[in-house]
Amino acid sequence: MATNSSLPEKKILEGLKNGKIRAYELENFLSRAQAVRVRAEFIEKEFSEAGIPAIKSGSLEPEKARGNIENMIGSVQVPLGIAGPLEIKGSFFRGRALIPLATTEGALVASVNRGCSALNKSGGVKARIVKTGQTRAPLMKAESPEAAASLIRFLQENYGAVKKIAEQESRFLKLKGIEPFVYDSLIWLRMSADTGDAMGMNMISIAAQNVCIYLEGKVSGIRYLSVSGNLCVDKKPSSITLREGRGRHVVAGALLKGDVVRDVLKSTPEDMENLNIYKNIIGSSIAGSYGLNSHFANVVAAVYLATGQDMAHVVEGSHGVTWMERQGNSLKVSVSMPAIQVGTVGGGTRLPAQQECISLIGIRKSGNPGENASQLAEVVASGVLAGEISLLAAHSSRQLVDAHRRLNR
Amino acid sequence: MATNSSLPEKKILEGLKNGKIRAYELENFLSRAQAVRVRAEFIEKEFSEAGIPAIKSGSLEPEKARGNIENMIGSVQVPLGIAGPLEIKGSFFRGRALIPLATTEGALVASVNRGCSALNKSGGVKARIVKTGQTRAPLMKAESPEAAASLIRFLQENYGAVKKIAEQESRFLKLKGIEPFVYDSLIWLRMSADTGDAMGMNMISIAAQNVCIYLEGKVSGIRYLSVSGNLCVDKKPSSITLREGRGRHVVAGALLKGDVVRDVLKSTPEDMENLNIYKNIIGSSIAGSYGLNSHFANVVAAVYLATGQDMAHVVEGSHGVTWMERQGNSLKVSVSMPAIQVGTVGGGTRLPAQQECISLIGIRKSGNPGENASQLAEVVASGVLAGEISLLAAHSSRQLVDAHRRLNR
Amino acid sequence: MATNSSLPEKKILEGLKNGKIRAYELENFLSRAQAVRVRAEFIEKEFSEAGIPAIKSGSLEPEKARGNIENMIGSVQVPLGIAGPLEIKGSFFRGRALIPLATTEGALVASVNRGCSALNKSGGVKARIVKTGQTRAPLMKAESPEAAASLIRFLQENYGAVKKIAEQESRFLKLKGIEPFVYDSLIWLRMSADTGDAMGMNMISIAAQNVCIYLEGKVSGIRYLSVSGNLCVDKKPSSITLREGRGRHVVAGALLKGDVVRDVLKSTPEDMENLNIYKNIIGSSIAGSYGLNSHFANVVAAVYLATGQDMAHVVEGSHGVTWMERQGNSLKVSVSMPAIQVGTVGGGTRLPAQQECISLIGIRKSGNPGENASQLAEVVASGVLAGEISLLAAHSSRQLVDAHRRLNR
Amino acid sequence: MATNSSLPEKKILEGLKNGKIRAYELENFLSRAQAVRVRAEFIEKEFSEAGIPAIKSGSLEPEKARGNIENMIGSVQVPLGIAGPLEIKGSFFRGRALIPLATTEGALVASVNRGCSALNKSGGVKARIVKTGQTRAPLMKAESPEAAASLIRFLQENYGAVKKIAEQESRFLKLKGIEPFVYDSLIWLRMSADTGDAMGMNMISIAAQNVCIYLEGKVSGIRYLSVSGNLCVDKKPSSITLREGRGRHVVAGALLKGDVVRDVLKSTPEDMENLNIYKNIIGSSIAGSYGLNSHFANVVAAVYLATGQDMAHVVEGSHGVTWMERQGNSLKVSVSMPAIQVGTVGGGTRLPAQQECISLIGIRKSGNPGENASQLAEVVASGVLAGEISLLAAHSSRQLVDAHRRLNR
Secondary structure (H helix, E strand, C coil): CCCCCCCCHHHHHHHHHCCCCCHHHHHHCCCHHHHHHHHHHHHHHHHCCCCCHHHHCCCCCHHHHCCCCCCEEEEEEEEEEEEEEEEEEECCCEEEEEEEEECCCCCHHHHHHHHHHHHHHCCCEEEEEEEEEEEECCEEEECCHHHHHHHHHHHHHCHHHHHHHHHCCCCCCEEEEEEEEEECCEEEEEEEEECCCECCHHHHHHHHHHHHHHHHHHCCCEEEEECCCCCCCCCCCEHHHHHHCCEEEEEEEEEECHHHHHHCCCCCHHHHHHHHHHHHHHHHHHCCECEECCCHHHHHHHHHHHHCCCHHHHHHHCCEEEEEEEECCEEEEEEEEEEECCCCECHHHHCHHHHHHHHHHCCCCCCCCCHHHHHHHHHHHHHHHHHHHHHHHHHHCCCHHHHHHHHCC | CCCCCCCCHHHHHHHHHCCCCCHHHHHHCCCHHHHHHHHHHHHHHHHCCCCCHHHHCCCCCHHHHCCCCCCEEEEEEEEEEEEEEEEEEECCCEEEEEEEEECCCCCHHHHHHHHHHHHHHCCCEEEEEEEEEEEECCEEEECCHHHHHHHHHHHHHCHHHHHHHHHCCCCCCEEEEEEEEEECCEEEEEEEEECCCECCHHHHHHHHHHHHHHHHHHCCCEEEEECCCCCCCCCCCEHHHHHHCCEEEEEEEEEECHHHHHHCCCCCHHHHHHHHHHHHHHHHHHCCECEECCCHHHHHHHHHHHHCCCHHHHHHHCCEEEEEEEECCEEEEEEEEEEECCCCECHHHHCHHHHHHHHHHCCCCCCCCCHHHHHHHHHHHHHHHHHHHHHHHHHHCCCHHHHHHHHCC | CCCCCCCCHHHHHHHHHCCCCCHHHHHHCCCHHHHHHHHHHHHHHHHCCCCCHHHHCCCCCHHHHCCCCCCEEEEEEEEEEEEEEEEEEECCCEEEEEEEEECCCCCHHHHHHHHHHHHHHCCCEEEEEEEEEEEECCEEEECCHHHHHHHHHHHHHCHHHHHHHHHCCCCCCEEEEEEEEEECCEEEEEEEEECCCECCHHHHHHHHHHHHHHHHHHCCCEEEEECCCCCCCCCCCEHHHHHHCCEEEEEEEEEECHHHHHHCCCCCHHHHHHHHHHHHHHHHHHCCECEECCCHHHHHHHHHHHHCCCHHHHHHHCCEEEEEEEECCEEEEEEEEEEECCCCECHHHHCHHHHHHHHHHCCCCCCCCCHHHHHHHHHHHHHHHHHHHHHHHHHHCCCHHHHHHHHCC | CCCCCCCCHHHHHHHHHCCCCCHHHHHHCCCHHHHHHHHHHHHHHHHCCCCCHHHHCCCCCHHHHCCCCCCEEEEEEEEEEEEEEEEEEECCCEEEEEEEEECCCCCHHHHHHHHHHHHHHCCCEEEEEEEEEEEECCEEEECCHHHHHHHHHHHHHCHHHHHHHHHCCCCCCEEEEEEEEEECCEEEEEEEEECCCECCHHHHHHHHHHHHHHHHHHCCCEEEEECCCCCCCCCCCEHHHHHHCCEEEEEEEEEECHHHHHHCCCCCHHHHHHHHHHHHHHHHHHCCECEECCCHHHHHHHHHHHHCCCHHHHHHHCCEEEEEEEECCEEEEEEEEEEECCCCECHHHHCHHHHHHHHHHCCCCCCCCCHHHHHHHHHHHHHHHHHHHHHHHHHHCCCHHHHHHHHCC
């Protein structure tokens, strides 16, 4: 059905009912706001007995979510709490960060907040970014071993040209390297690139596709199969992510004073050191887990949701290691998070409440591409550290179940 | 500071500023609604330059989120789109399911919708639950090998008594088994239980703690260390989850007609079969990934967010296998999802918009504990199947990057 | 060519040369000893310039290796060294065990011997078997979800009958359980069984095949595909083996005195505790390794080769955890080895030198099926422990490279 | 006790008995041959009831095993069979390879031989080496984040100097790269190097130690902890080995004719293709296995044992992927083996029978360092391919259990 913005609403509702218009076509006839409203009403009548007032009454203007969703009928509201401010001395973020957490799990915000308090009383968190690079691994197929060998050779000899192709559609994308993996006739080209302040998956997907089409034209006997061959590894748990990382690899650590461990966290350095090894290191290893931690994912999910990140990247955010080790009377604690994938521009960060959350944190706007996202990544890791020490302390002293009983009802 | 609801707001703001009152203590002096408002205003002034109108103006009443969050300052709105309805013949859900998706990733809803269309035109989805059981693995420590052996023996000989202890605090929890794992002096007791229509982590944590305290009293030389020893494996990727599952293990499949693959998905059965094996099976295996699929996590995250599930459980939801295999001219497709952890009661499902989303889906209320959550789990898996076939088709024919370029801007 | 033992050797050599007789058919015409000799001579002439005197002159009588090899041309000699005796207090082995090691890696025997010395001076090793059961996971395919469900149900309801089928061909096999795993239409039945003093893979393969053929006849819509579906997991590394084990799961531990660590191992308890965590636990975890240890495989390979075990089972033997933890001035050390697969009867244990090695160890012959193999398993684990402490001590004090430089030339 | 070669044997035996001389000190007083004989007799008397004639009578001259073993008492004989010759078109090996297999598992040689026959009738095997490099990952510790950053920077800026250090002790070692991994304060430096015709672990260990001592002197705040931090990953299963490989990564493939599959292997291309996917790919993936194959380890172990390789490297040899895919009426088959670690010089390759086995294979001596080992690696992979197709065919048609019943008794 052709676009015709003058069609009256009544006719449109009729069309929806008799199937001549599909719900997702409404934007062809109506303004975005109207389309969402009409669609919501149609859906409400057809599928809901009790109505969908909360979905419809959300304060998010449909126009603002253009580019973020199709077939929109309204919005979902998630309660937002805050932890901190947390003192952070990062390579990029320096100062006191407020940590916005959107979650429905009672006790989580309180727990992170307690962790922040313990960290602040011990002098704050040191955070640094040890590696950067968003990754994509397109898949190619060779018709013969010789063709596969040619491809690898071509890549080595023409890396400059390939890099140019990769970077042609965005001034922010900087290719860092391409590692080829060969199995039988299949070749994965695992590409890594910095992508400025954007999370960067779209950027690098475009780059990967351009590179592959280019290579297909240059090396005979090679076919480009897919922009992703699952060695990226996007939104799936993987050993490659634990070790090689993607997005930003951040380490955040602190030296907890012994009396802070006792007074604030209600545990002891010894109990926490031991439990961390037994549970987070050995337990996770026996489980074949890439998350050698207590609950990275909880804090990652809450901050990602608050700041408009891609929620499926919680998967990668759950990878990494929590480390605790006594030093004299103190407890050295740290989290090593190999795959924090955040942006301060693009995607859900454009939405109003999400943008407000980013600004609440206290990120100082930088004009150097990537520095804003790097600040955010350091705050995420620092917040995760707060969550780790608080939960592990609770576990080490049996506080956990009781806290949930109390707060989660 | 003691509760004193008569304190005037002005005094409270003063207290917040001079640090005599902590932000999280406001509920001690004010009604929940007032506390959230005052806290938001204080935070806005202290930490925000541009203000936080969107956070403050969310339509979610603070009182409704009691039990879901602490230190609340407002809410975050996430756009909600719909896919389907999708025809599902499940063991529990039977009928046409509307699939609510809360996401900020442009093109996702459209992609799932396309998948639904292809599935409907091929006769719909068959879904079944092959295993159930929420899991927790508390950790104990034995002072000697003999003590460890005694614990294992006691468990075997007194399973009935242990089961009674586990089930004493909830009429919904039904213990299904306890598997012990021994390394050196550490003993993990991996417990599995059905938890009715609740996602069940709190329920089983309470049960686990009760069981361990009981065992500690019964077997000498055994110390209870933690309610979780990371063999659960909660909110972390793990091999144990891929194989043993947790929550509900659901298989959803369909037989896509050849012409539907061509006309709706713009690919061919052969291309999809091949790419699925190269990418989702071999690529993922080489990556050491537990997600032998394209993007389970995307759809899982969007439905979980819409329906009020725990967003950190997206991690487990990313585990599993997508399978595609030609049968004559058709393409047999399925997803095996070992760890769908959803509830229709408790947690975020109590919030208004989230509750509306659950009811939009078309779940027929059942009085048999667990049947509502089982319906929801089957819908999640069916929606994931729609997402898998649509994305893999796009990958197999190079549509993906273009779709993102078009819709995501 | 039909069997004809009267054919003269000359004619046979002629037949070999002109291709009318195949090398592997020689046993049809000649005694085993003659066949091996003739074959060796033929091969020597055809393929060797320098001759194969060492292969031919091995003292192993061909007749004794019947059932162990086909197409035999002689034998390979591997040097045999000894470590120990090592004091072991096991659940089955009690006394001083001599540890035979067949290896070509210089420094290995000396290193294990040093470990034995340190253990003996600290009171010896405590070993215990925490789990037993050889495993096989045959694969079946269901033509429909209903058929798969029927199979699972049938198994649950007829376990007694299935157990009888499994045990019908051997009086030593005792079925311990069957765990089904379902993905799409594929069903793995992971069976576990005790197999007496035999390593047991043949025994359980026969049992698995019988069970599957039986099930195929009883449940309609089910097809038996293969006696192994790779969830066994035989001779391949796997997470399932680390956690669930196969064969015998043995824990061997000791309390090393501080001065023994210093005087014999030239290290300190602190250095060893730390390096064990950094290297064996964290390093291995980041590597996605199932071997959280230093070099289980070295000692396992050397003892297996000496005692006639299946050398491909070194793979499973490499799985497991080495643990070190200070207790006062001492160092608690242990190895948890989930998959020691050894026999004292069958396979290579029947060969003369191998049998002598088993008897050298000091196993006290038991008439209770399985107790001899259990003793051997405890000795393997204890020897591995000796190897772990010695190598880790060397690593922790930089002795390793020097030892290899000295001994390995 | 000081060296004193004139001590009479009788006195020495006395010293052994009263503990004044240790068994391992005998070489201090006697020739190697004498020492072995005296030690064997002492051990026989002390520990054996039935005697150890087979161990003592082995034809291996003790002098020849100097450098391979300590505390030697004799040798173990393993029966040697042959498979092939197999037609191989490799990047290095070209011609017909005889495959020597030392094993005690009945049916294995026959099975590999059948595989060779099927491959020869289909035109032989194509083999190529896609990557080379032995690996070592020494571990360092930084006293501060800044020190860790300095180390990484120093490495990048002084790679040339570091390479020189690495290569200073051997003219065969060529450093190919160093990849650093950072977690908290720990830094692994994963080094890769070509090592000529030697397997190379000693060579690269020396290089790694030299590099680390050098770096310790150059970068302040850095301590060298251990020559191995378990990211190498030596003799332990690991995801890093499956993906990155070590030693030589070899792909060997062939196109099996349909009638050969039927007549020689008694299966069909369709059955084999399907079972390979169900069992070797999906089954292994669900098991969390790095061996997506049937039994690489069996053939690897048998060839390694025959040719004097390090038997603990069977662990790495078990990693990799078997691939089968119909092409018209034929079946494309291949093995991708990322970690074949073999040498033609050094270690056990120096022993007489082992050297004869290497020469039997038909390797054409090359003066270019590495080419001899590369030939051997291609033969290993080709033999493994023969083993894979034969076993999978047996599995796909239920021949396996019967073959073992027949041959293994």
